[in-house]
Amino acid sequence: MKMPNTKYTGSFIKGGPGENQSYKKYYGKMLTGFKEGGSTTAAWTRKEGKSKSGGLNKKGVASYRADNPGSKLKTAVTTKPSKLKEGSTASNRRKSFCARMSGMKKRRTSAKTANDPNSRINKSLRKWNC
Numbered sequence: 001m002k003m004p005n006t007k008y009t010g011s012f013i014k015g016g017p018g019e020n021q022s023y024k025k026y027y028g029k030m031l032t033g034f035k036e037g038g039s040t041t042a043a044w045t046r047k048e049g050k051s052k053s054g055g056l057n058k059k060g061v062a063s064y065r066a067d068n069p070g071s072k073l074k075t076a077v078t079t080k081p082s083k084l085k086e087g088s089t090a091s092n093r094r095k096s097f098c099a100r101m102s103g104m105k106k107r108r109t110s111a112k113t114a115n116d117p118n119s120r121i122n123k124s125l126r127k128w129n130c
Contacts, residue, residue: 042067054123076127098130 042063043049049060055076056064065071077084077094084091105114105121113119 050120051127054120054125054127076124078127078129081129094128094130097128098125101125101128102130 044056044060044064044067049056049063051057051060056073058075061073061075064073074093077090077097079090081091081094084094101121101124105125109119109121113121116122
């Protein structure tokens with residue numbers, strides 16, 4: 001169950017111990033993920049896990065990998081294509097990403113988003129030198 005994007009202030013369960021047992025039983029699992037006054041969603045879904053130049057930053061990638069065990073997500077290949085060895089792992093990752101995201105840009109975005117230089121997809125394509 002995903003946690004709601006709110007802070008837990010203790011307002012879900014009212015009363016002292018022993019009161020509202022059905023409430024505690026129903027909301028018990030949902031409330032275990034809350035930290036008093038803290039944020040409930042992973043960094044990769046929030047601004048602090050995203051890079052201003054597009055894609056996720058190191059904190060966002062670490063957060064994603066913590067939420068998804070076994071994930072092999074890595075940060076962007078920002079090296080210029082002319083500096084990469086042809087056929088290297090980084091070069092192949094870059095080419096694969098560019099092909100995949102260019103297709104998504106064509107098929108999955110509106111004309112407004114596709115032409116907006118500040119859209120997340122255009123920022124990430126620029127970051128990967130596509």
